[in-house]
Amino acid sequence: MLNLVLFGPPGAGKGTQSEKIIEKYSLVHLSTGDLLRSQIKAGTELGLKAKTLMDQGVLVPDEVVIGMIDAKLQEHQDAPGFIFDGFPRTVKQAEALDELLKSHNEQISVMVALLVPDEELKKRLLIRGQTSGRPDDQNEEKIKTRIFEYNSKTTPVADYYRQQNKFVSIGGVGEIEEIFEAICGAVESN
């Protein structure tokens, strides 16, 4: 079973590359950002709480996203593998994911990190904000907050997987197809 964590700052290309990876390897896509946005759209209590935080660019509580991933793993017990997109974003989430997978006799195969400079991230997200309608893409201050959250809370997750010899990093600037080929190379050599 292939269980891939796709890692990187906001705007690194995780969502973009996930679509191509799912198609090639027939994995189930678990994006906590997408799951939270569907809760917001459905107007659930969880969605209302998450919206306030997401609109500011800060992370939602660990318990909330861990609970969502737990439910999805239960729902897809026959999946050939998973791509975790935007999760884990804290060491606590990474530890919880290991425990959840262990309870299904599974583990993470590899983490692939996309490296993109901050200036390029800001540019991409502001461009996406012109059409996405996402409040967190439309304002430079909010984008700065998201990058700050990433640098302070999420980068330690890379060390967590590095210690398990599961960490691979790839340049995330350039043609989408070339980046995809590099990700496939990393997946297949692990």
Ligand code: B4P
């Ligand atoms: P996410 O939905 O995960 O948002 P994201 O990181 O901005 O998206 P992504 O990184 O997938 O976008 P992509 O690069 O593909 O999270 C949103 C919010 O939800 C968080 O701020 C947080 O509040 C909350 N949240 C989610 N998960 C959480 C968790 N686990 N714990 C706590 N809170 C959580 O695309 C960006 C743009 O770049 C696109 O327009 C794309 O076209 C473009 N692009 C991609 N690749 C490119 C390339 N090679 N060249 C040029 N442009 C490119």
